[in-house]
Amino acid sequence: MTQIASIRVDLIDRRSDARPLDSATIDGLTQSIKVVGLINPIRVRPVGERYEIVSGHHRFGVCAFLDWAEIPCIVADDDDLHAELAMIDENLMRAELSASERAVQTARRKAIHLELHPETAQHVAGAHASNRLQGNASANFAPAFAAETAKATGQSERTVQLHVERGEKVIGAALDIIRGTKLDTGVYLDKLKRLSASDQITAAKRDVAWEKQKSAAAPPENSQGRVGDTASQVQPKAKPTYExxxxxxxxxxxxxxxxxxxxxxxxxxxxxxxxxxxxxxxxxxxxxxxxx
Structure with missing residues (x-):
């Protein structure tokens, strides 16, 4: 059951596991909300005498920044799993997620899907065995989970399958090592997922160190944007043509x-x-x- 209500901003809390707010998204929303107001209310759920944001963290951040005293909210009786699911779906629709973030969020969404639909989980073991015999070990229960996630997040089913596989096969310690680096890409995660857990950590540490070494070895740019500290007129290297x-x-x-x-x-x-x-x-x- 849901209802629309205007709730005091000081009674609304962000989830403890909510992603940090993206400054570019905040800037864009600020201009929009200043001009046309808040078109889509945020979704909250009651927690004691306060309210917790289910979806709409960036919209709430803008309204708080603009010193709104109250904000229009959809108040829903979401349980913990459905509240987390709504937050994940909102995250997965954002373009600025890194490959590791998208993998972790999609894998967590699959875990929630299994918990909410235990009848699906009962068939997973059999599906794995059948798929292995057919040489298609990655399919498991993809039609149910991937289709639902694709519809909720606007991604293709194949993309959903790729993200969840990375999130399940690459261990958290390896993801922590590459997060925020140039190696935080889908291509690199696909390499790591083929390794054992210990080899993933070894490879991630080695490759991140190599990336740092390359960056440190790159000559600095002076204030004119030319390479080096001297006054030599070094021009940027021309890009090759397509041919x-x-x-x-x-x-x-x-x-x-x-x-x-x-x-x-x-x-x-x-x-x-x-x-x-x-x-x-x-x-x-x-x-x-x-x-x-």
């Missing part, structure tokens, strides 16, 4: 592992492998972007 890039890719595509090993001197192979690993990550990001 140049295509020719380079076609040349590499024709090489076998033996070709590359024989061409590259032994003393240069470690550096070459690092360059190739970087290219693999870059092209993986391009492929992922093209598929969405």
């Amino acid at each position: 140049q890039m295509r020719s380079a890719i076609l040349l590499l595509a024709d090489l076998t592992a033996d070709d590359i090993t024989s061409i590259c001197p032994p003393t240069k192979r470690a550096a070459m492998c690092q360059k190739l690993a970087h290219l693999e990550q870059v092209f993986g990001q391009v492929r992922e972007a093209a598929s969405t």
